[in-house]
Amino acid sequence: MVDNALLEQVLRLDAESRRELIRAVEESIDHEEVPAGVRAEVERRLADMGPGPSADYITLDEFRGQVLERRARRTA
Numbered sequence: 001m002v003d004n005a006l007l008e009q010v011l012r013l014d015a016e017s018r019r020e021l022i023r024a025v026e027e028s029i030d031h032e033e034v035p036a037g038v039r040a041e042v043e044r045r046l047a048d049m050g051p052g053p054s055a056d057y058i059t060l061d062e063f064r065g066q067v068l069e070r071r072a073r074r075t076a
Contacts, residue, residue, distance in 0.1 A: 023075055034060070 010018060034042075042060065049057070058066075 019075060026071065 010021065013021065
């Protein structure tokens with residue numbers, strides 16, 4: 001949960017300063033690291049799908065790229 005005093009300080013910032021803060025916070029997060037448990041579950045599900053995944057399948061890297069693209073458009 002977010003500290004309410006911190007949230008109040010952030011909300012007092014102007015819109016551009018808040019955007020800059022969002023970018024700084026997002027850059028501080030390692031987007032490449034996937035927890036081992038999540039990776040194992042994804043691998044298990046992919047194995048269950050067999051050798052020919054369906055047409056609606058995208059790779060984790062493709063999904064990550066789409067997410068980063070959307071974030072870049074939102075902050076531009």
